[in-house]
Structure formats: structure tokens, C-alpha cells
Amino acid sequence: MTSVLDLIAVSVDLGGRAALQDATMSVAGGEFVGLVGPNGAGKTTLLRAALGLVPLKTGRAEVAAGGAGYVPQRHEFAWDFPASVQDAVMSGLVRRIGLFRRPRVEHWRAVWDALDRVRLGDLRKRPVGELSGGQRQRVLVARALAVEPAVLLLDEPFTGLDMPSQELLTELFTTLARERSVLMATHDLAAAAYTCDRLVLLNRTVIAAAPFAELGDPAVWMRTFQVGPESHLLKALHLTIAVEA
Amino acid sequence: MSPLDFLADLVNPDLAFLPKALAIAVMSAVMCGVVGCYVVLRGMAFIGDAVAHAVFPGLAVAFLFSGSLVVGGTVAGVVTALLIAVFSQNRRLKEDSVIGVFFVAAFALGIVVISRAPGYAGSLQQFLFGSITGIPDRDLYVVGGTGLALLAVVALLHKEFVAVTLDREMARALGLRTFWLDLVLYVLVTLAVVMAVQTIGNILVLALLVTPATAARLLTDRLPAMMLLAPAIGAGSALVGLYLSWSYDLPVGGTIVLVLTAVFLLAYLLAPRHGVLTRQLARTA
Numbered sequence: 412m413t414s415v416l417d418l419i420a421v422s423v424d425l426g427g428r429a430a431l432q433d434a435t436m437s438v439a440g441g442e443f444v445g446l447v448g449p450n451g452a453g454k455t456t457l458l459r460a461a462l463g464l465v466p467l468k469t470g471r472a473e474v475a476a477g478g479a480g481y482v483p484q485r486h487e488f489a490w491d492f493p494a495s496v497q498d499a500v501m502s503g504l505v506r507r508i509g510l511f512r513r514p515r516v517e518h519w520r521a522v523w524d525a526l527d528r529v530r531l532g533d534l535r536k537r538p539v540g541e542l543s544g545g546q547r548q549r550v551l552v553a554r555a556l557a558v559e560p561a562v563l564l565l566d567e568p569f570t571g572l573d574m575p576s577q578e579l580l581t582e583l584f585t586t587l588a589r590e591r592s593v594l595m596a597t598h599d600l601a602a603a604a605y606t607c608d609r610l611v612l613l614n615r616t617v618i619a620a621a622p623f624a625e626l627g628d629p630a631v632w633m634r635t636f637q638v639g640p641e642s643h644l645l646k647a648l649h650l651t652i653a654v655e656a
Numbered sequence: 657m658s659p660l661d662f663l664a665d666l667v668n669p670d671l672a673f674l675p676k677a678l679a680i681a682v683m684s685a686v687m688c689g690v691v692g693c694y695v696v697l698r699g700m701a702f703i704g705d706a707v708a709h710a711v712f713p714g715l716a717v718a719f720l721f722s723g724s725l726v727v728g729g730t731v732a733g734v735v736t737a738l739l740i741a742v743f744s745q746n747r748r749l750k751e752d753s754v755i756g757v758f759f760v761a762a763f764a765l766g767i768v769v770i771s772r773a774p775g776y777a778g779s780l781q782q783f784l785f786g787s788i789t790g791i792p793d794r795d796l797y798v799v800g801g802t803g804l805a806l807l808a809v810v811a812l813l814h815k816e817f818v819a820v821t822l823d824r825e826m827a828r829a830l831g832l833r834t835f836w837l838d839l840v841l842y843v844l845v846t847l848a849v850v851m852a853v854q855t856i857g858n859i860l861v862l863a864l865l866v867t868p869a870t871a872a873r874l875l876t877d878r879l880p881a882m883m884l885l886a887p888a889i890g891a892g893s894a895l896v897g898l899y900l901s902w903s904y905d906l907p908v909g910g911t912i913v914l915v916l917t918a919v920f921l922l923a924y925l926l927a928p929r930h931g932v933l934t935r936q937l938a939r940t941a
Contacts, residue, residue, distance in 0.1 A: 426747060462829045481829045488823045492697055493879045498818075505819040506830045511812045538877040554826070 414439050415561045415592045416479065421460050421470035423453075430456040432616045433470070438562055440475075443588035445603030446596040448613035449636050454596035455484075457613060458564045461594075474562065477591075480555030482565045485547055490540055496550055497522050497535040503554035525553040529583060545576030552583070563587060565595040569602065581606050600648065657903035665902065674902065677788035677855055679796060681894040681912065683803050684852035685864055689887030690810055691848045692869035693879070694841060698821050702752055703740070704865045706759035707842065708849045710736035712766030712858055715783055720773050726798050726850055733846030736762050741839055786857030786909035788898070799851045806847055809840065817841060818879070857909040864890055867916040871923040874930055889919055 416438040423431040431453045438444050446454050459465045461472050462481055480503075494502075500522045501514055508514055514522075526532050529549040534542070539550060548568050555563055565584070569577045581602055584593050588608075597603050603610060604623040612618045612626070612635040619631040626632070629645050638644050666675050695704045714732025718725045739758050744751040770776050770783070782790075810817075820827045820837050828834055845865070852861045872885035897912030925933045 464825070464828055481826060483823065483825050487825050489697070489821060492818075492822055493873065493877045493882055494818070494822065495878070498879070499822065502815070502819040502822050503826070503830070505815050505827070505832065508815065510816070513815075540877070 413475075415475040415477075416461060416594065417473040418457065418461060419470050419473070421457075421472060422468040423456055423460055423465050424468050425456065425465070429615065431460065434613070434615075434617050435470075436611050436617050436620055438592045438594050440561075440592055441589060443585060443593045443606065443608045444595070445607035445610045446594060446613055447598075447600055447603055447610055447635070452614045452635070454613055455566055458566055458594070458596060461564060477559060477561035480558060480560030480563045482548075482551045482555045482563060482568060484566050484570065485544070485551065488539075488547070488551065490542075490547060492539065494539050495536050496531060496539060496542070497526065499539050499550050500525055500554045500557055503557045507558060521557045521559075522553075525556040528556060528587075529553045543576070544572050545579060548572065548576070548580060549583070552580075552587075556587070560591065562592040562594060565593065565597075567596055567598065569597060569599050577602065600644075604648065659899065662899050662902060673789050673791060676791050676793070676796060677908070678895065678898050680791060680799050680851070681788075681855045681898055681908075682891045683799050684848065684855065685868070685890035685894040685912075686887040687803050687806050687848040688852055688861070688864040689868040689872075689890035690807065690883060691841075691844050692865040692867075692890075693872070693883050693886050694817055694821065695845060695865055696869040696873060697879075701862070701866050702755055703737075703842070704845055704849070705862045706740065706755045707733050707737055707846050708853075708858060708861045708865070709759045710762035711846065711850050711853060712763050712783065713769055714766075715853065715858070716766045716770035716773070719779060719783075720769060724798075725854065726795070726802075729850035729853060730846060732762065732766075733850060734843055737839065737842035737846060741835065741842065745835075782857075783853070784858050785907055786853070786855050786860065788855055788901075788908050791854060795854065802847055802851055806844055809844060813837065813840065855908060856912055860909040860913045863913040863916050864894075867913075867920050868893070871916075871920040874920075874923040874927040877929070890916070893919055 414437040418434055418436050421431055421434045422429065434457060446457065448454055456465060460467060461474065462479055463472065501518065504514065504518050504521065508518055523532065523535065526535050529552050531546065531549050531553060534546065539547070542550065568580055584595065585606055587593055595607070609620060609622050610626060611620045612631055614635045618635045619626060629640065632645060632648065633640065636644055665671050666678065695701060711729035711733040714728035714730065715725050718728025736758050740754050743749055743754045770780055773779060816832055816837055819830070819832060820834055824834060848865065849861050852864050856864055868886040868890035869882070871889055872882045875885055876882050893915040894912055897915040898908060900906060900915065901908040901911035925931055927934060
């Protein structure tokens with residue numbers, strides 16, 4: 412399958428510190444990829460590198476035509492702003508509308524269509540400040556969807572959400588991944604393991620990239636999360652270390 | 657003095673400075689009200705304060721060399737805004753600290769410059785607290801023209817300003833030039849402030865920028881409504897404030913600001929959905 416996102420030997424320095432080193436990964440069309448790793452592993456930096464938001468020290472990032480749709484962490488958005496749900500989604504089209512121009516019919520259609528797809532069509536006139544956490548996350552997804560990107564980049568979409576909201580979102584992401592690709596940075600290993608087609612294990616660099624079923628070697632998990640062989644993490648993932656006798 | 661007497665004074669040719677002061681106060685209040693919405697929504701009241709103080713050395717230099725106060729103030733405000741924007745790019749420096757450094761420095765420079773002018777105590781008073789006399793006719797056109805230009809820029813760049821305010825990171829990902837948009841916004845704030853400084857004074861001008869927009873935010877959850885309400889509140893308060901100041905011989909800047917504050921308190925208590933009293937009444941009803 413052709414890939415929609417390629418990072419090739421990407422290194423990024425942030426404030427003199429290597430945030431990513433020689434990271435290589437790709438996302439294929441129609442694929443749902445989970446990006447996992449500990450705090451500070453460079454997950455957000457990798458997404459930002461793919462979006463061209465940080466300068467690359469080495470390597471290159473290639474995105475298919477259509478571009479990448481970014482769904483940043485929820486706290487990046489000014490939820491106290493006096494905007495309706497549809498205004499918030501429209502802000503994702505600001506470049507497409509063009510400088511000095513106002514939204515036209517086709518832009519409103521794109522906004523409403525995106526809201527229908529995340530099942531927020533009924534709430535499109537509600538002020539964003541009145542939404543629940545799960546609804547806010549879906550607004551951000553709709554904003555990214557409105558430009559019909561080739562790949563969606565999700566940054567920690569489950570943080571601070573209750574289980575029903577998480578499940579609803581997981582279902583939505585799985586559906587979306589059938590029509591376009593999804594790359595999701597997450598702390599939720601269980602959800603990633605059981606819903607993503609493939610996992611990318613990241614800690615400064617890509618340590619492994621494969622479907623969860625093929626990641627049976629505890630060593631890659633220990634390297635990624637910097638844990639010992641007795642870690643509850645491995646037990647939770649049903650990985651046992653083959654101790655040399 | 658009744659409002660009718662005030663009206664009579666406004667058309668009295670011997671008091672020609674009065675309608676001029678009113679026109680300038682109302683026009684600058686409209687400008688400040690519109691730009692103030694962005695200032696309040698972005699939480700950049702401190703930048704507004706900084707720019708307001710930063711125009712001071714420009715006014716002082718213009719005063720010293722009998723140049724245009726508007727040009728002097730604008731140049732000084734924009735230079736300070738530029739310095740803040742550039743120095744804030746350094747990740748080690750927090751933006752509010754940078755603002756703290758530059759706005760006091762600018763103000764200090766202004767005080768040093770104006771001390772070189774003969775009889776500076778009187779003019780200092782005028783700069784800091786505003787005055788309704790001694791406004792040249794030319795300023796009417798300058799303020800009117802600047803106001804129209806400012807509203808045009810706001811209309812043209814509104815959706816970009818909104819996108820940057822909503823989510824800066826996303827705006828950058830979309831390819832918006834956030835640095836330049838910030839700079840344009842700072843320039844707009846500077847212009848609105850400079851226009852208002854004449855009547856309301858340097859120290860109190862922040863109220864014209866922040867209070868109407870804050871009150872408007874309490875009254876509505878819709879941005880277009882907020883951007884109409886804020887200038888209306890500003891202009892109305894300028895009119896009422898000038899009337900009270902003229903009737904009771906009170907300082908004009910202070911009176912306008914107190915009227916604005918009263919409007920804000922009313923909005924806080926009685927706003928249709930979020931007012932403190934409104935909610936209380938709704939609960940007991």
C-alpha cells in the first residue's frame with residue numbers, strides 16, 4: 412500500500428536537547444497507527460515535525476497530497492472564546508477561504524459535513540464553552556477533517572476523558588481510519604494495542620514498529636519505557652521475559 | 657446641568673473645543689472597543705497596558721519638537737511592540753517579563769525626554785490624565801481617518817485573528833504567519849491607544865481598551881455581538897463621561913473611566929445569562 416506519511420531519518424533539537432534522533436516511520440493509506448512511548452519520548456515533537464512546525468536538523472518529512480490534519484491536545488484550544496461549534500470548525504478552513512475573504516457556501520458545507528461525521532451536527536450552534544470533554548475532542552477532530560486531509564494526526568485524544576467518551580472516540584477513529592489514515596499519539600497502551608493496526612514504539616527514536624501481535628519481545632517495551640523485567644507494564648501486556656536458565 | 661444645557665454648550669461657537677473633544681473621545685472609544693475585544697479574548701491586557709505606556713516617549717519627543725503627537729506616539733508604540741515581539745521569540749524569556757522590561761523603560765524614557773521641555777509639569781499632567789482643550793482641528797481628521805483604516809484592517813483580517821486566538825499551534829500548522837498577525841494586532845492596539853491618549857490620558861487609556869470588551873463578553877457568547885457591543889459601550893460611556901465631567905467640573909479621563917467601570921459592574925450583576933444577580937433571581941423564581 413502506498414504511504415501517506417513518511418518520516419525519514421528525522422532528527423529534531425529543542426532548546427539544545429535532541430528531542431528526536433534518526434526517527435524513521437511511515438503510515439500507509441487506510442492505516443490506524445498508534446504512537447506510544449513514555450513522557451518526553453518525543454511523540455508530540457514527531458507529530459509537529461510531520462506538520463512542519465519544528466525545523467528538522469536532519470532527515471525529511473513527506474506527506475501525501477491533501478496534507479495532514481492536526482488534532483492538538485485539548486488544552487491548546489481557547490475554549491472560553493465566544494465561538495459556536497461551527498465557528499470553531501470553520502477556523503480550520505481559514506487558509507482555504509483565503510486572505511481578506513469570507514466563508515462561502517462550499518466552506519459551510521464542508522464544516523457541516525465534518526460535524527455530521529463526528530456526530531455533532533445537532534450542536535453546531537452551541538458555544539464551545541458549554542461542551543463536555545468528549546464533545547470538545549470531537550470538535551477538534553471535525554476541524555481537522557474539514558480540509559479532507561490524507562492523514563489525521565491525533566495528539567493524546569483520550570487525556571482526561573471518561574471511559575464512555577473514550578470508547579465513542581475510539582469507534583470514531585477506527586471508522587475514520589477506513590477512509591483516510593490516522594496516526595495517534597497516546598498514553599493509553601491498552602486502547603492502542605487493541606484498536607490500532609500497527610504500533611510505533613518511540614523513545615527519542617523509533618524502537619519498533621509492528622502490529623501489537625508481533626511485538627511479543629519484552630525487550631523492545633523495556634527499552635521504550637525504560638522499565639525492568641518485573642515491571643507491571645509487561646505483565647499488563649501479558650509479556651513475560653524468557654529468562655535464560 | 658441638564659443634558660439640554662450640555663447640548664447647548666456643544667453648539668455654542670465660543671466652546672468649539674467641546675464638540676471636538678466629544679468627537680475624538682467617541683471615535684477613539686469605538687476604535688479601542690473593537691480592538692479591545694481581541695485584547696480581552698487573547699488575555700493580552702498587559703500588552704495593552706504596555707503599549708499604552710510605551711507611546712509616552714513618542715508623545716514627549718513630539719511635544720518637545722512641536723511635531724505631531726499622533727505620529728510620535730504611533731512610532732514609539734510600534735517600536736516597543738516590535739521589540740517585545742522579537743525578544744519574546746527567545747524561549748528563555750517569558751513574554752510578560754519582556755513586556756515588563758520594555759514598557760517601564762519606554763515610560764522612563766518619556767519622563768526623561770519631557771523633563772527637557774520648559775514648563776513640563778503642566779504638559780506631563782495633560783499627557784497622563786488627558787484634557788479636552790487644545791485639540792487642533794487637524795486631529796479630528798487624523799483620528800477619523802485612522803479609525804476607518806483600523807476598522808477596515810479588522811474586517812479584512814478578522815478570521816485570521818480569530819484563528820490565531822483560538823489555537824495558535826493549529827494556526828501555525830495551517831500556515832498562518834502568526835508573527836506578522838501579532839505585529840499587525842499590536843500596531844492596531846497602538847493606534848487605538850494613541851488616538852485615545854489625547855482626551856483620556858496615558859494612564860487611564862487601558863480602561864477604554866479593556867473595560868468595554870470585558871463588559872460585552874459578560875453580555876454575550878457570540879463574537880459578532882461582542883464586537884458591536886464593546887464599541888457601543890465605549891462610545892456611550894465617553895459621551896456620558898464627558899457630559900458629567902463638563903457639568904460637575906471633573907477631570908474628563910477619570911470620569912469616563914468611572915462611567916465605564918459602572919457599566920462593567922452593571923453587566924457583571926445583570927447580564928442576561930451569566931449575571932450574578934440574574935442567576936440568583938432565576939434560582940429563587
